[in-house]
Amino acid sequence: MTEQEFIKKYFERFNMTELLYDFDSGALAIKLRRAGLGHIADKIEEIPHNAKALCEIYRIFGLNPEYTEEEIRQQFNLQKQL
DSSP: OOHHHHHHHHHTTOOHHHHHHHHHHTHHHHHHHHTTOHHHHHHHHHSOSSTTHHHHHHHHHTOOTTSOHHHHHHHHHHHHHO
C-alpha cells in the first residue's frame, strides 16, 4: 500500500479520538508497518506522548490543523470520488 493510499483510507473515516487512541496504544505504528510504511511508523513512534502529539501527527500526515474532524473526512472522501 502506498503512503497516499493508507492516508486516504485511514482519514476518510477520521475520528480524532480514534487517532489519539491508536497513537497512544501503538496501534497506529502497527497499522503503518502492516501497510509497508515502516518509515512513517518510525516517525510516529518518535513523537513524545504529550499535548503536542496531535500537532506532530497532523504534520507527518500533511493535515491542516485548522480543519475539524468533519472537514478532514470530507477532504479524503472528495479525493475518493475523483
